[in-house]
Amino acid sequence: MILLFKIGFLEISIVNIIDITLVSMLLYQIYKLLRGSVAIKIFLGFLSIYLVYLLVSALRMELLSIILGQFMGVGVIAAIIIFAPEIRKFLMIIGKSSILSNENILQELLFWRKRETEAFNINPIIEASKALAGTNMGALMVISNNSELKFYAESGDLLDALVSKRLLISIFNKYSPLHDGAVIIYNGKVKAARCILPVTERDVPAQFGLRHRAAIGMSEATDTLVLIVSEETGQTSLAKNGKILHNLSFQEVRELINGYLSGNDIDDKFESISVYERGKFTPSPSKA
Numbered sequence: 001m002i003l004l005f006k007i008g009f010l011e012i013s014i015v016n017i018i019d020i021t022l023v024s025m026l027l028y029q030i031y032k033l034l035r036g037s038v039a040i041k042i043f044l045g046f047l048s049i050y051l052v053y054l055l056v057s058a059l060r061m062e063l064l065s066i067i068l069g070q071f072m073g074v075g076v077i078a079a080i081i082i083f084a085p086e087i088r089k090f091l092m093i094i095g096k097s098s099i100l101s102n103e104n105i106l107q108e109l110l111f112w113r114k115r116e117t118e119a120f121n122i123n124p125i126i127e128a129s130k131a132l133a134g135t136n137m138g139a140l141m142v143i144s145n146n147s148e149l150k151f152y153a154e155s156g157d158l159l160d161a162l163v164s165k166r167l168l169i170s171i172f173n174k175y176s177p178l179h180d181g182a183v184i185i186y187n188g189k190v191k192a193a194r195c196i197l198p199v200t201e202r203d204v205p206a207q208f209g210l211r212h213r214a215a216i217g218m219s220e221a222t223d224t225l226v227l228i229v230s231e232e233t234g235q236t237s238l239a240k241n242g243k244i245l246h247n248l249s250f251q252e253v254r255e256l257i258n259g260y261l262s263g264n265d266i267d268d269k270f271e272s273i274s275v276y277e278r279g280k281f282t283p284s285p286s287k288a
């Protein structure tokens with residue numbers, strides 16, 4: 001026997017409700033996995049077209065339905081190609097999660113677990129950056145205020161350890177097995193180290209090497225603030241939204257990180273990378 005509910009003209013069965021709930025949970029999980037990456041925009045684009053397709057089909061607009069239907073058919077194959085890395089990650093997450101463990105995928109799928117982002121003490125980041133810059137040890141730190149960046153975190157070694165000056169210095173010590181790559185910092189914790197970031201495909205001034213290119217690329221692909229300590233010069237820079245602020249004082253670094261973590265729009269403070277190319281840039285007066 002199937003229970004039916006009537007809302008106006010609509011008849012909804014218990015099976016429909018379970019169906020809709022499961023689809024919502026699945027979509028939420030996909031959103032969580034993709035959040036913070038460029039793929040989310042493509043995913044939302046596909047989703048919007050699919051919703052329009054459902055609407056025009058329901059309204060029996062045949063010509064549009066055929067066109068969008070054809071597009072959706074090709075779109076599925078295109079999506080598999082475009083999302084190949086994300087699909088691989090998603091399957092890996094499912095594969096790694098034991099059904100019987102506490103952190104299993106069923107728990108992730110079935111329970112709505114709200115994670116609060118809190119402003120945290122950034123002193124350890126500043127102090128560690130000073131120490132690293134002073135000893136010419138390179139560092140790359142991705143600071144995120146709205147996502148754990150699981151996709152990128154899983155390219156490295158997961159840590160989930162409280163941020164501390166000693167921890168960051170140990171990670172970026174030249175002899176540490178974790179020093180190569182970036183750390184991801186979220187909610188006061190170093191989520192992962194040795195992470196591989198996407199390198200920008202834009203032309204970047206010659207003074208910026210691979211570490212800076214990776215920082216710019218990550219800031220283009222995600223809504224994160226990326227801190228770079230140059231191994232070569234000891235200079236500290238920040239990248240945001242594909243732009244960079246180079247050779248900052250630690251006071252400036254502190255203010256920008258605090259502004260970002262407080263949810264302020266700091267994008268305007270950043271310089272386009274072309275400014276550095278043309279040699280127009282002059283250090284700010286606060287940089288002594």
Ligand SMILES: Nc1ncnc2c1ncn2[C@@H]1O[C@H](COP(=O)(O)OP(=O)(O)OP(=O)(O)O)[C@@H](O)[C@H]1O
Pocket residue numbers: 138139140179180181182195196197198199207208209210211212213214229230231232233
């Ligand atoms: N895609 C990437 N993701 C994460 N880290 C990267 C990536 N590419 C390079 N790195 C880090 O940058 C280091 C290489 O930095 P490189 O000297 O080429 O860059 P740079 O911008 O000139 O920086 P520096 O001023 O410190 O020399 C690597 O050892 C690695 O730790």
